[in-house]
Amino acid sequence: MSETVTELDVLKTAERWAGEGRSMALATVVETWGSAPRPTGSHLVIDAEGNFEGSVSGGCVEGAVVSEAIDVIEAGEPRMLEFGVADETAWRVGLSCGGRIRVYVEKVN
Amino acid sequence: MDRSLLAALNAERAARRAAVVVTDFASGRQRLVREAEVGADPLAAEVEKAIRSGKSGIAATSEGEVFLNAHLPPARIVSIGAVHISQALAPMAKIAGFDFEIIDPRTAFASEERFPGAILHAEWPETVLTARPFDPYTAVCVITHDPKIDDFPLISALKTGCFYVGALGSRKTHAKRVERLQEAGIPQSSIDRIEAPIGADIGAATPGEIAVAILASVIAAFRKRKMFADRRGETEPS
Numbered sequence: 001m002s003e004t005v006t007e008l009d010v011l012k013t014a015e016r017w018a019g020e021g022r023s024m025a026l027a028t029v030v031e032t033w034g035s036a037p038r039p040t041g042s043h044l045v046i047d048a049e050g051n052f053e054g055s056v057s058g059g060c061v062e063g064a065v066v067s068e069a070i071d072v073i074e075a076g077e078p079r080m081l082e083f084g085v086a087d088e089t090a091w092r093v094g095l096s097c098g099g100r101i102r103v104y105v106e107k108v109n
Numbered sequence: 110m111d112r113s114l115l116a117a118l119n120a121e122r123a124a125r126r127a128a129v130v131v132t133d134f135a136s137g138r139q140r141l142v143r144e145a146e147v148g149a150d151p152l153a154a155e156v157e158k159a160i161r162s163g164k165s166g167i168a169a170t171s172e173g174e175v176f177l178n179a180h181l182p183p184a185r186i187v188s189i190g191a192v193h194i195s196q197a198l199a200p201m202a203k204i205a206g207f208d209f210e211i212i213d214p215r216t217a218f219a220s221e222e223r224f225p226g227a228i229l230h231a232e233w234p235e236t237v238l239t240a241r242p243f244d245p246y247t248a249v250c251v252i253t254h255d256p257k258i259d260d261f262p263l264i265s266a267l268k269t270g271c272f273y274v275g276a277l278g279s280r281k282t283h284a285k286r287v288e289r290l291q292e293a294g295i296p297q298s299s300i301d302r303i304e305a306p307i308g309a310d311i312g313a314a315t316p317g318e319i320a321v322a323i324l325a326s327v328i329a330a331f332r333k334r335k336m337f338a339d340r341r342g343e344t345e346p347s
Contacts, residue, residue: 104134
């Protein structure tokens with residue numbers, strides 16, 4: 001289905017970037033509660049310069065994920081991020097739809 | 110994620126085979142489980158469930174949480190026959206989110222003019238399927254009315270365990286088709302999987318309406334995940 005096609009493109013992009021020797025991180029939606037805009041398993045790939053492809057939400061939290069991902073690329077250790085109305089960051093980068101998501105960010109080595 | 114794992118995952122996807130990436134949050138370790146290797150995995154039951162449902166999610170194990178990301182090939186519809194019905198089905202299939210391909214050796218039918226932008230194979234199914242065989246994530250609709258064109262891909266679809274197999278034709282035409290399939294040694298349980306007359310029973314009359322009926326049947330087969338049960342019970346080694 002179209003969603004899977006999009007996913008395929010993100011992972012293909014990641015592989016192409018890897019082939020170009022770019023440092024990058026992969027963010028994955030691993031859990032959702034309520035009305036989350038992107039399903040579990042959705043990917044966002046980010047390089048060290050902050051370029052990205054894909055999505056983990058409808059654009060609500062991508063900015064925050066990208067900046068965390070740049071840290072992950074430097075530090076090398078994976079991180080778990082959580083976004084949603086119940087979160088203290090909600091007023092800053094929350095999901096307007098009222099959902100909550102957990103995003104795993106890992107470096108691509 | 111290791112680049113080698115990423116490349117291996119993309120290779121599975123390009124080959125239209127299901128795979129699951131298992132991530133252990135505590136250790137950060139990851140592995141790729143290919144569809145054919147599920148039985149040997151320590152989390153075989155969970156991985157199997159992820160592939161069956163097509164849903165990714167977290168599983169609790171004795172060592173903590175692991176994430177299973179299910180990667181299923183995009184579903185596609187292959188129409189055997191570049192006929193009037195396929196002209197209606199081509200844009201509808203795309204809107205519904207399916208990949209769509211047409212196979213018809215009759216070049217007058219399978220023309221770019223009749224199917225702008227479609228993936229079109231103006232060759233015999235025998236030739237096309239050697240290079241690009243069916244897989245379980247494919248729905249096959251045989252709609253040429255000509256046994257010389259229809260029968261080979263029909264048998265191939267049944268042997269592959271395609272998630273939907275439909276064949277156009279009246280009950281009389283289908284009865285003759287069943288006879289030919291029986292003569293070809295196809296088991297009755299496989300023959301019974303063919304939807305004939307093709308499409309949901311909505312009284313469709315025009316090519317456009319028949320295309321709607323076909324798409325409804327394909328979506329029902331896909332969303333209800335009938336394909337997996339069918340495959341386990343009825344797929345034969347090709």
